[in-house]
Amino acid sequence: MEKMIYLDNAATTRVSEAVLDEMLPYFRQTYSNPSAIYGFAADSKKAVDKARQQAAELIGAKTEEIYFTGGGSESDNWAIKAAVEAYSSKGKHIITTKIEHHAILHTCEYIEKQGCEVTYLDVDKNGKISLDELKKAIRPDTILISIMFANNEIGTIEPVEEIGKIAHENGVLFHTDAVQAYGHVPIDVEKMNIDMLSASGHKFNGPKGIGILYIKKGVKIRSFIHGGAQERNRRAGTLNVPAIVGFGKAAQIAGETMTERIEYEKKLRDHIIERVLSEIPHTRLNGDPEDRLPNNVNFCFRFIEGESMLLLLDQAGICASSGSACTSGSLDPSHVLLAIGLPHEIAHGSLRITLSEETTLGEIDYVADELKKIIKRLRDMSPLYEDFIAKQKGE
Numbered sequence: 001m002e003k004m005i006y007l008d009n010a011a012t013t014r015v016s017e018a019v020l021d022e023m024l025p026y027f028r029q030t031y032s033n034p035s036a037i038y039g040f041a042a043d044s045k046k047a048v049d050k051a052r053q054q055a056a057e058l059i060g061a062k063t064e065e066i067y068f069t070g071g072g073s074e075s076d077n078w079a080i081k082a083a084v085e086a087y088s089s090k091g092k093h094i095i096t097t098k099i100e101h102h103a104i105l106h107t108c109e110y111i112e113k114q115g116c117e118v119t120y121l122d123v124d125k126n127g128k129i130s131l132d133e134l135k136k137a138i139r140p141d142t143i144l145i146s147i148m149f150a151n152n153e154i155g156t157i158e159p160v161e162e163i164g165k166i167a168h169e170n171g172v173l174f175h176t177d178a179v180q181a182y183g184h185v186p187i188d189v190e191k192m193n194i195d196m197l198s199a200s201g202h203k204f205n206g207p208k209g210i211g212i213l214y215i216k217k218g219v220k221i222r223s224f225i226h227g228g229a230q231e232r233n234r235r236a237g238t239l240n241v242p243a244i245v246g247f248g249k250a251a252q253i254a255g256e257t258m259t260e261r262i263e264y265e266k267k268l269r270d271h272i273i274e275r276v277l278s279e280i281p282h283t284r285l286n287g288d289p290e291d292r293l294p295n296n297v298n299f300c301f302r303f304i305e306g307e308s309m310l311l312l313l314d315q316a317g318i319c320a321s322s323g324s325a326c327t328s329g330s331l332d333p334s335h336v337l338l339a340i341g342l343p344h345e346i347a348h349g350s351l352r353i354t355l356s357e358e359t360t361l362g363e364i365d366y367v368a369d370e371l372k373k374i375i376k377r378l379r380d381m382s383p384l385y386e387d388f389i390a391k392q393k394g395e
């Protein structure tokens, strides 16, 4: 198999040519520390300012509300841990969901050990929270609601604007992990009442190891990394100028190409959904059919063991995933698929395909053809499937 088909863009994306070109001079030519005094430092400082503006513009934020971090996980950790610290006089209760990324869930487990209380909201069969349950979960001591913008496994987009409204009517801060949404779908932090937002460069054709935390002006939040005065005293450490420049450029391009890209990805997405559901029996689409990321497809195939399917896809030159990159390698089924109510044996047969603007219709058709063969082959070897067929024939 000479050609590789990369369909794991929710795990990470390729740095685009334009982004790399923008970054390269900041390694060897303009390598100055932006905090220094001399003129040579002003060039990298200017580049950082420009990137901050580009990062802000994409979500309707003010430039000074953007803080560069080491990635999505850091932004999520910072938002939760620092909010808990800064608002501890008001209370120690936070609300999140059962389908968050582990950067949120494991941080919540950590703060529970520190004496906080966390409510984990259920989701419905499509992966959406209930706004009524959210309202009921709010208490006088609730300080933070952290709900993801879009799920990284099943692609469901949460009702963010309504969540923000409820948070603000109740005087509670609203943080959203928008790592899968930033650069992929329109976000307006003002209109959506978002107080804090996490995003990550490598999920939208920027470099790895760089992210942002948007912190609305007026939100009290402690610094997370202590040291120098970088990022207005809130996140110490010499700025990663090339990566910051790359983040900004990727944000700019994402904004300029978003409308077209969404339309294109949706067309491919709906094509593969249509083909797989109609051509492969005992298959289920996971995630909301309407409110879902334009590049996300997630199926469960009954009587299939996910790992075997992924290995056979790999042999056919197709990179896909069973859920999130962080859970593959472990034998537990995805917490997201369990939260939408799938039984273990069905959750085990999951496949996530995440497209990019480089994906072609030809590739998608090839994947559907291969998948059909692979599923048939695996089912033909499965005793469970054999039993099922025998029962269907009725003996």
Ligand SMILES: *Cc1c(COP(=O)(O)O)cnc(C)c1O
Binding pocket: 010, 011, 070, 071, 072, 073, 074, 076, 101, 103, 148, 150, 151, 152, 177, 178, 179, 180, 200, 201, 202, 203, 209, 210, 211
């Ligand atoms: C990838 C991802 C993260 C982690 O971002 P990193 O930059 O890889 O640390 C957090 N949340 C979601 C929803 C993600 O998809």
